[in-house]
Amino acid sequence: MNRIAFITLTLATLLMAGTLAGCIADSRDSVSVEDHWGRPGFEGDNAAAYMEIRNDGDDDVALIGASSDIAETIEIHQTRMESPEDQNSHDDDADDSEHGQDSHGHGMMIMEEVQSIVASAGSSVLLEPGGYHVMFMGLTRDLEPGDTFSLTLHFEEIDDQTIEITVEER
Amino acid sequence: MNLTTQNARGFPALIVIIALGLLVTACSSSDEIEPEPTPVATAEKGDGPRGMVLGDSAQAPDFELIDDEGNPFRLSDHHGRVIAMFFGYTFCPDICPLTLMHMSHAKEVLGDQADDALFLFVTVDPERDTPEQLHRYMARADHNAIGLTGDPDTLAQVWEDYSIAVDVEPRDDGSYLIGHSAQVWLIDPDGHLAMILPPSADGDDLANDVRWLINGSSS
Numbered sequence: 605m606n607r608i609a610f611i612t613l614t615l616a617t618l619l620m621a622g623t624l625a626g627c628i629a630d631s632r633d634s635v636s637v638e639d640h641w642g643r644p645g646f647e648g649d650n651a652a653a654y655m656e657i658r659n660d661g662d663d664d665v666a667l668i669g670a671s672s673d674i675a676e677t678i679e680i681h682q683t684r685m686e687s688p689e690d691q692n693s694h695d696d697d698a699d700d701s702e703h704g705q706d707s708h709g710h711g712m713m714i715m716e717e718v719q720s721i722v723a724s725a726g727s728s729v730l731l732e733p734g735g736y737h738v739m740f741m742g743l744t745r746d747l748e749p750g751d752t753f754s755l756t757l758h759f760e761e762i763d764d765q766t767i768e769i770t771v772e773e774r
Numbered sequence: 775m776n777l778t779t780q781n782a783r784g785f786p787a788l789i790v791i792i793a794l795g796l797l798v799t800a801c802s803s804s805d806e807i808e809p810e811p812t813p814v815a816t817a818e819k820g821d822g823p824r825g826m827v828l829g830d831s832a833q834a835p836d837f838e839l840i841d842d843e844g845n846p847f848r849l850s851d852h853h854g855r856v857i858a859m860f861f862g863y864t865f866c867p868d869i870c871p872l873t874l875m876h877m878s879h880a881k882e883v884l885g886d887q888a889d890d891a892l893f894l895f896v897t898v899d900p901e902r903d904t905p906e907q908l909h910r911y912m913a914r915a916d917h918n919a920i921g922l923t924g925d926p927d928t929l930a931q932v933w934e935d936y937s938i939a940v941d942v943e944p945r946d947d948g949s950y951l952i953g954h955s956a957q958v959w960l961i962d963p964d965g966h967l968a969m970i971l972p973p974s975a976d977g978d979d980l981a982n983d984v985r986w987l988i989n990g991s992s993s
């Protein structure tokens with residue numbers, strides 16, 4: 605082997621190993637949680653947290669739960685307009701045609717638990733007021749603007765991520 | 775490296791370099807994907823009303839409830855101003871504070887004209903929303919809105935009069951959430967049901983329509 609080719613091959617192999625290591629680290633760190641904040645609330649009441657989950661990896665990632673000592677119960681929620689089909693399933697007042705749907709066509713806003721929130725590969729998903737949120741039920745202490753607390757996010761495919769939520773009035 | 779005299783052993787090195795190039799490309803490509811842009815909602819809206827205008831000039835159904843300082847509150851005592859009225863509950867941490875924030879924002883946008891408007895938050899949860907509970911909740915929005923509660927029968931009539939569906943959803947842990955209609959009613963200074971804003975309306979929409987009604991009544 606000539607000297608130049610040998611050096612080139614050696615350098616290339618080293619570079620490749622380094623890049624591979626970088627790639628592995630990349631996929632582990634490819635999910636980031638940004639712009640996170642929480643609503644204030646009083647002990648015993650409910651509150652919520654919002655964030656953007658960015659997934660720069662090549663595989664979808666699903667948020668499936670969260671935990672913190674800030675509330676008795678924590679669920680992943682979605683606020684949405686209840687559709688007429690939902691009405692029929694639990695409408696115990698069937699002869700009241702206005703139930704759930706006022707005379708001007710506005711349905712009812714409900715919050716419900718969702719099994720997961722998926723951040724698709726190469727994109728991000730937003731938890732924001734009026735949509736997805738992390739729901740805290742039964743706050744264990746008052747949350748005033750400026751307060752902070754730890755929130756651990758559980759994902760289906762990757763390790764937990766613990767973030768520091770700051771309480772804000774937004 | 776002199777390519778014209780390259781021997782057989784130079785070839786694998788080239789392959790490795792090419793492979794390396796591909797690998798770097800594959801690894802960095804995901805960094806180049808930008809998040810979807812958030813649409814800007816209000817930039818191109820005109821000055822006209824944004825909510826649904828009710829043409830029939832029906833009188834706003836009157837009621838007497840208790841405000842968040844414990845005083846009686848009769849709706850008809852407050853005509854002469856534009857009234858914006860939302861229904862919600864203090865254990866609602868998502869859409870209800872959002873609407874309160876919209877009311878605060880609207881008040882700010884209205885500036886001096888805010889004196890000609892009154893913002894009301896009527897509970898759908900008389901069991902938990904005492905005047906005290908409402909008062910500390912309204913403090914979150916600097917008391918820009920007045921919280922109203924009352925006995926369950928009186929409130930049920932108000933909900934019916936304003937087409938507010940209320941659905942108590944019990945939970946396994948013994949607590950409950952409440953599904954409820956989330957439109958904002960606007961009552962003009964003469965006490966007529968003037969407009970309905972959908973839940974998607976923001977603080978700018980609210981300010982715009984309140985101002986439209988304030989100006990309409992003075993012209």
Ligand SMILES: [Cu+2]
Pocket residue numbers: 681682715716737739868
């Ligand atoms: Cu919720």
